[in-house]
Amino acid sequence: MTMKWLNEKICEEIEGAECYIKKALKCKDNEKPRHAEIFNSMAKQELEHAEHLMEMAKELYENNESEISKDLWEYLMNKAKEEYEEVKYYMAVYKM
16 A cells, blocks of 8 residues: 555545535535435545545555655645545534
């Protein structure tokens, strides 16, 4: 398992979460609460997957098992965290 692979999977999970939470918001607006809850639950699951993958990436990096530089590591993690926080924002909006 490489850091490149982990980063790709982290991005995929966060993108999936964003897609699902946006669907949840649309369903909520269209008065389909059951569908909204299902999509919201799926978004939460995707973010949980991303969190696990980020923990694995951090462990690899901290144990010097990564093939990437410190600057690249910080860039990738900051980008992932920004996208993660954006999804968390949509989730907060969903709760309103």
